[in-house]
Amino acid sequence: MALTCKWILKKCAKFLFEQDLNNPENQDEETEDLDVSCKGAWKLYTGEHKDLVLSYLESDHFLLTKKDVILESFSLPCSKSCLKGVAKADTLLMSCILQDGNTRQFRIQFDAQDGRDGIAQRKECTHLLRKFIKILDYDDDAIDESGRKKFASIDEFVLNKMQCRKGYSVHVPRENLKEVLILCLTDNTFPTYVAEVGKMLKEITKEK
DSSP: OOEEEEEEEEEEEEEEEGGGTTOGGGOOTTEEEESOOSSEEEEEEEOTTSOEEEEEETTSEEEEEETTEEEEEEEGGGSTTTEEEEEETTEEEEEEEOTTSOEEEEEEEEOOBTTBOHHHHHHHHHHHHTTTSEEEETTTTTBOTTSOBSSSOHHHHHSSOOOOOOOOOOOOOGGGHHHHHHHHHTOTTHHHHHHHHHHHHHHHHHHO
């Protein structure tokens, strides 16, 4: 699958709930736990070797990788009802509500690249993401004309009810279907999307 955009990251932190902290898959000697609380912890991944990368593919797929390991994977057209983000300076916080009602969060910090600083890189990324999902740019959007903050906190935006936007028409060439399906299987939101499609098909069948 062709790569459209790629951003080098300084850091990525994934929030792990208490029950996930002891999972062997999360015991990686290249990571460290941050901000430990009674509910969980942020697990940090560093990109000091330029191997922490955020990619946007021509299939509108969003991939976060460390070396050859996929840390996060989203089909953006399929994620518009469950994924949103908050951006500030060179950092982007993403929140995803899964089918079982649990919330997954991760935050990424952009590195300088091609003569541009991390803030410029982050802004390019969020500009692209806004075509599909709701992104609050806390540097710009969180302040109204009178100079007052529109949101009392970032949590007020991230954790409120997800709102669906208008659907997007996505054309996938037949020869790329296999690659797209493989990527979809790495996407935690894909089961939710499939369930919604199945429910809708049943409703259409009943109407007929």
